[in-house]
Amino acid sequence: MCSGPIQRIPLVIAHLTGIYPRSENAVGITRAFDRGKASREDVTKATQTDLTNLIAIQKAAGLDLVVDGQLNWQDIFRPFSDIFTGITPGSLSRWFDNNTFYRKPVVKDRVRLGNRTAIDLYFRSDLLPNKQKKAILPGPFTFACASQNEAYPNLPDLIDDVAHALREVVLELEQRGYRYLQFSEPYLTSTTNKTNLQFVKNAYATLSRSGTKSILHTYFNNVEEIIVDLLNFAVDCIGLDLYATPIEPILQYSFTKELNCGCIDGRNSLIESAQDLGSLVEKIQTTISPKALYISPNCDLEFLPYQIAEKKIRLLTELKSKVS
Amino acid sequence: MNKLFPTQEIGSLPKAPWQLAFLRGKTIEDSDLAHLKKWSQVIGFEAEEEVQQLLKTPKTPESEKKMREIVSLFGIRFLEATGLDYIYDGEANRIEMYEHAIRNSQGFQFYGHVRAFDNKYYRKAACVSKAGFGKPYHLDEYRYVSAHAKRKVKVPVTGPYTLAEWSFNEYYQKQLSGKYSDLGNLKLEAKRDFVLDVGKELLRPNLKALVDAGAEWIQIDEPALSTRPEEVPFFVEAFNECTAGLGCRLSVHICYSEYQQLYPSILELKNCSQLALEFANRDDEKRSGYKLVQQLKELGETREIGLGVSDVHVNTIEDPQLISDRIIYASNIIGPEKIYVNPDCGLRTRSWDIVYQKLNSITKGAELARRKLTS
Numbered sequence: 001m002c003s004g005p006i007q008r009i010p011l012v013i014a015h016l017t018g019i020y021p022r023s024e025n026a027v028g029i030t031r032a033f034d035r036g037k038a039s040r041e042d043v044t045k046a047t048q049t050d051l052t053n054l055i056a057i058q059k060a061a062g063l064d065l066v067v068d069g070q071l072n073w074q075d076i077f078r079p080f081s082d083i084f085t086g087i088t089p090g091s092l093s094r095w096f097d098n099n100t101f102y103r104k105p106v107v108k109d110r111v112r113l114g115n116r117t118a119i120d121l122y123f124r125s126d127l128l129p130n131k132q133k134k135a136i137l138p139g140p141f142t143f144a145c146a147s148q149n150e151a152y153p154n155l156p157d158l159i160d161d162v163a164h165a166l167r168e169v170v171l172e173l174e175q176r177g178y179r180y181l182q183f184s185e186p187y188l189t190s191t192t193n194k195t196n197l198q199f200v201k202n203a204y205a206t207l208s209r210s211g212t213k214s215i216l217h218t219y220f221n222n223v224e225e226i227i228v229d230l231l232n233f234a235v236d237c238i239g240l241d242l243y244a245t246p247i248e249p250i251l252q253y254s255f256t257k258e259l260n261c262g263c264i265d266g267r268n269s270l271i272e273s274a275q276d277l278g279s280l281v282e283k284i285q286t287t288i289s290p291k292a293l294y295i296s297p298n299c300d301l302e303f304l305p306y307q308i309a310e311k312k313i314r315l316l317t318e319l320k321s322k323v324s
Numbered sequence: 325m326n327k328l329f330p331t332q333e334i335g336s337l338p339k340a341p342w343q344l345a346f347l348r349g350k351t352i353e354d355s356d357l358a359h360l361k362k363w364s365q366v367i368g369f370e371a372e373e374e375v376q377q378l379l380k381t382p383k384t385p386e387s388e389k390k391m392r393e394i395v396s397l398f399g400i401r402f403l404e405a406t407g408l409d410y411i412y413d414g415e416a417n418r419i420e421m422y423e424h425a426i427r428n429s430q431g432f433q434f435y436g437h438v439r440a441f442d443n444k445y446y447r448k449a450a451c452v453s454k455a456g457f458g459k460p461y462h463l464d465e466y467r468y469v470s471a472h473a474k475r476k477v478k479v480p481v482t483g484p485y486t487l488a489e490w491s492f493n494e495y496y497q498k499q500l501s502g503k504y505s506d507l508g509n510l511k512l513e514a515k516r517d518f519v520l521d522v523g524k525e526l527l528r529p530n531l532k533a534l535v536d537a538g539a540e541w542i543q544i545d546e547p548a549l550s551t552r553p554e555e556v557p558f559f560v561e562a563f564n565e566c567t568a569g570l571g572c573r574l575s576v577h578i579c580y581s582e583y584q585q586l587y588p589s590i591l592e593l594k595n596c597s598q599l600a601l602e603f604a605n606r607d608d609e610k611r612s613g614y615k616l617v618q619q620l621k622e623l624g625e626t627r628e629i630g631l632g633v634s635d636v637h638v639n640t641i642e643d644p645q646l647i648s649d650r651i652i653y654a655s656n657i658i659g660p661e662k663i664y665v666n667p668d669c670g671l672r673t674r675s676w677d678i679v680y681q682k683l684n685s686i687t688k689g690a691e692l693a694r695r696k697l698t699s
Contacts, residue, residue: 269492305436
């Protein structure tokens with residue numbers, strides 16, 4: 001699907017896969033903001049400082065793709081209450097098996113791209129290095145499943161409209177120089193079935209673009225039962241959470257796409273052994289020979305305190321040096 | 325207790341504004357004093373003047389200790405005034421249900437904050453060495469409550485699964501490093517070891533200290549229990565280990581869960597006489613929330629049920645008639661002798677006015693149900 005101006009692909013591509021934690025300074029200021037003790041400008045300034053630091057950390061670590069950390073996203077769906085029409089943030093719901101919660105998007109009307117200028121508030125392309133820009137979006141299936149649908153007669157219709165609305169965002173992101181797009185799809189491994197998969201496949205056909213590489217990243221649950229189906233989706237790369245998906249069954253498949261190994265645990269502060277992870281990744285690499293290999297945390301690093309997240313980035317660098 | 329439908333507290337109360345102002349070293353506002361005056365009158369709080377004097381003094385280790393005793397007494401009298409049969413002190417001196425326990429135990433280190441949602445964060449500790457007993461972190465609190473309470477006392481204690489689940493597991497995962505080729509299995513086995521040690525090494529000495537001091541009923545709080553259904557057996561094993569031979573009554577409080585996922589493992593709890601659960605949150609005029617009682621019965625549940633009859637997330641006061649209807653509905657399924665009555669969960673997020681009205685309505689509703697059943 002990719003024929004655009006992609007940078008030369010290194011043997012192993014290291015990158016981050018989700019929302020990055022806020023620094024202790026930003027934690028303090030956002031808390032103060034809620035209590036009326038800090039201004040919106042204070043929050044913006046703290047977020048900007050965190051963003052500058054995060055980009056510097058990624059550059060220093062030699063990550064191949066650079067993200068903005070979604071530092072002003074209150075959860076994976078919230079920006080789309082501003083960007084799309086038809087959606088408002090609803091009540092708190094648990095985000096899978098984490099002690100973390102999100103506001104359920106309440107779909108009250110047809111989902112459409114509404115506010116193009118809001119895209120720049122949530123995707124900080126201006127600060128990311130050219131040719132390494134990666135944006136992270138909720139996948140259409142996850143978006144639809146996590147929502148409270150009050151407007152569509154059925155889930156497939158909602159998935160379809162979300163995909164079309166996301167496509168509009170993708171076009172905007174392309175114009176802003178993004179060449180890598182990650183669609184986060186944790187729901188694909190938890191609630192999907194074969195019937196839904198066809199609708200999801202159609203949604204990814206809608207999202208397909210020739211100028212960008214697309215990564216469909218699954219996490220929190222085992223992808224084993226649907227991996228064959230995903231290999232037929234119109235995406236360049238499939239991402240796995242190696243803490244949820246056992247590798248032995250995956251090794252049996254002829255892997256016709258690029259593979260993202262979510263091998264650094266974003267939900268435990270233990271800094272893993274680069275040696276152990278390296279052995280695992282090499283085994284996957286040599287057995288299934290994906291078209292390209294990406295390495296990353298299995299999920300967002302926002303489940304970790306800030307100082308631990310930084311250590312995980314350094315581990316990613318160390319791991320890359322072992323498997324490249 | 326032979327009384328039908330005994331009423332019980334289930335969790336924490338809000339913190340009194342004058343308590344927070346004093347402990348944070350802030351100026352005592354007129355509204356703080358008004359709160360103290362109003363509630364002292366309502367609940368017959370004997371230490372109002374003592375608090376007023378204390379609020380005029382600077383915060384010192386001695387005055388802080390005194391304040392901590394007084395707020396415990398305030399919680400006791402507040403709960404007694406609502407008419408509850410089983411009380412504690414509203415966990416008046418606990419930071420919250422996780423951090424208090426972890427900070428007073430061995431093997432944990434705090435690195436920083438993790439976001440819960442929006443701009444709300446919590447501190448999550450990492451277990452960096454073997455989890456163990458630090459000090460009996462509820463003992464002084466229990467001694468004070470038991471010495472001052474005029475009603476029967478039930479001690480709430482955070483359970484082993486929740487303490488482990490809400491922590492990072494570094495130590496036990498490192499211990500198993502290299503023993504599993506699959507990262508998921510490695511994490512799962514390490515979790516089992518972690519939960520078991522929290523039960524055996526950290527929690528059991530705490531429970532034993534409470535029982536040795538005279539505690540007759542301990543409620544193990546496990547809000548995280550249904551997070552990962554495959555790990556429920558870890559909790560069961562840890563619970564059985566940490567409570568074996570303790571010689572006191574034990575119950576478990578769980579809320580906001582798919583309770584069916586806990587079965588059949590949870591039937592293997594050996595020393596648990598009651599499950600206190602949330603029901604009101606999921607109820608409607610058809611009593612849909614309480615159909616769960618029937619489902620639990622069909623899953624083999626035979627223990628007492630602590631019946632949540634008041635939704636702690638809304639300010640609506642469920643009137644005694646509604647409370648009574650809910651009790652009678654459940655009573656018709658499992659029998660009146662197996663029902664205790666409580667709010668769904670702790671009421672700390674409600675105002676003092678709402679908490680008082682809700683608890684008072686619960687006790688009146690239970691009385692109404694008793695009368696209906698015996699008339």
